[in-house]
Amino acid sequence: MARLVIVSNRVPDPRAKGAASAGGLAVALQSFLAPGTLWFGWSGKVSPETSTNPEIVEGDGVTYATIDLGAEDYDRFYVGFANSSLWPLLHFRLGLMRYTREDFAGYRAVNDAFAAALLPLLKPDDTVWVHDYHLIPLGAALRAAGFKGRIGFFLHIPFVPPSVLEALPPARDLLHAMCAYDVVGFQTRTHLADFLDCARRFSGFAVEEEEVVTEDGRRVRAIADPIGIDASGFARVATRAAGTVYIQRVRDSLVGRALAISAERLDYSKGLPNRFEGFARLLARYPQHQRRVSMLQIAARSREDVAEYQALRRELDRLAGDINGRFSGFDWVPLRYMTQTVPRTKLAGLFRIARIGLVTPLRDGMNLVAKEFIAAQDPADPGVLILSRFAGAAEELSDAILVNPYDPDDIADAMNAALDMPLEERQERHAALRRAVFEVTSARYCDVFTQALAA
Known part of the structure; x- marks a missing residue:
């Protein structure tokens, strides 16, 4: 059976009681984590340089692997593009969106660093499940690095209609990155419909009746899958x-x-x-x-x-x-x-x-x-x-x-x-x-x- 690999910006610390450092995602996935699962992401620590060798911690049969972010990467990736561009954009707050090409380059660079650090830990038949807006380009980075297994992506925050998304200069780049996944998931039918509308609006994408987006011969299934609680x-x-x-x-x-x-x-x-x-x-x-x-x-x-x-x-x-x-x-x-x-x-x-x-x-x-x-x-x-x-x-x-x-x-x-x-x-x-x-x-x-x- 294929091993499940979870990737998120933050990873729960199994050494901390309650393991709440990854917030609602950790709570939602807690009962689903089977022995043998790998969970990879950022440690939450800012260091002089972004680390390349993950720190490995075992907890209840689950392997937690994390890397530190360099100070400049943290500013560009986390404070910059993820939370000053994407977060306000995807919450319909265009007046609060701040975008620079340098921040977007830093966002891409950190996703490439995640892929480079994760790839040696992957097995050919692993199934990779990537979570949230911080890591939209990660699937494409893993594909470019040679991983050929199944990769899915789930967006925990809203998606926006084309008239909002096009305000972001690299909107088309992000849509291309989402199409590197095999499955992309959204919280509601409304968010799913907005994603499909964006795919239709931007040339090069075709949307089939069964909610499959096709780009350059690659088929990506889009689904609505509302998250719940125990x-x-x-x-x-x-x-x-x-x-x-x-x-x-x-x-x-x-x-x-x-x-x-x-x-x-x-x-x-x-x-x-x-x-x-x-x-x-x-x-x-x-x-x-x-x-x-x-x-x-x-x-x-x-x-x-x-x-x-x-x-x-x-x-x-x-x-x-x-x-x-x-x-x-x-x-x-x-x-x-x-x-x-x-x-x-x-x-x-x-x-x-x-x-x-x-x-x-x-x-x-x-x-x-x-x-x-x-x-x-x-x-x-x-x-x-x-x-x-x-x-x-x-x-x-x-x-x-x-x-x-x-x-x-x-x-x-x-x-x-x-x-x-x-x-x-x-x-x-x-x-x-x-x-x-x-x-x-x-x-x-x-x-x-x-x-x-x-x-």
Whole structure:
């Protein structure tokens, strides 16, 4: 049987408890990792030069291989093209996109370095599964280096229509690179359709009815494969966590008030300023909820060496102070704002006791927090999910209250509806959402993609 080789920008450290350094991807793939699997990527360390000999660590039968990035490569590849060009572009934020040819050259060079370091570790019959926007050219680099096995690519963030993609000068180069794979996967049917439209728009590509893109005689299958969570496992963790001292302290601090919770990385794609303003408008337009609800925003600091993220943090600090200054009393702080990382087990318990889950990104590939919130709820007395219609999860979770995240009044109206929603309606909505979350799991996501890649 062919060995599975996973490649991602970041790799979980098997020596660290929780192995959360690769974020949601590590959680999604954890139950799928069979003994013998190889996981390759960046160590997270910046050194004087990009390393060529991977560091090898074994954990539970899985081999983890990582290389360090040189300081200049880190700036060009990670801070530059990946997160200053591709990330804003693929989240429809053209006004934030910064592009230079030097950054794109650095992006290509790091992908070539990944291929050169990975190739000696590969066996001829390996199946390689590459993840996310950092590594779009990696398949082509492996092909150029002589690897002839099956290679698949999955994009975890949104894709964009041709009118947006063509704003990026090397757009055609990226499409060519995606066509070096045997299978390319997307979170939703919308993202898949946008990719196919881009392939049609750019000359040299042909799209067949069965969603196969052909370029220079090479056939690439494109699929939609929404990522999920281990819903049963997360539900068990949430149930246990709800009885811990930590969660009891949170309950006590609420003094009977409803809890509205949001949790994500501090990122401009998440719509945090709009969400803060939506909460402020709830308190102003629906004063009956003052002193009856507290909002907890967990926004773990991220990419602090990128200017846009520094500016966002300053804006959120200002907004949080303004909201609490306007509405708080001596015994009530309406908005609790944290930028520390909260362990997943504690998050599960917080989701369990929350009356509202606020998941309102301006654009998101999927958003697993929405699914975790649903899995964590008590079916007998569930909370209400308020979800951006521009999150990939909205295609599956249509029984949430869907909002336009650009409209703070829409968020305020949704929060008012959630706080006033009768138990029977909450139970009906949650039952439908729970079915969706428990059907599209992380195991199903892995099975669908690997079966397509093996076909």
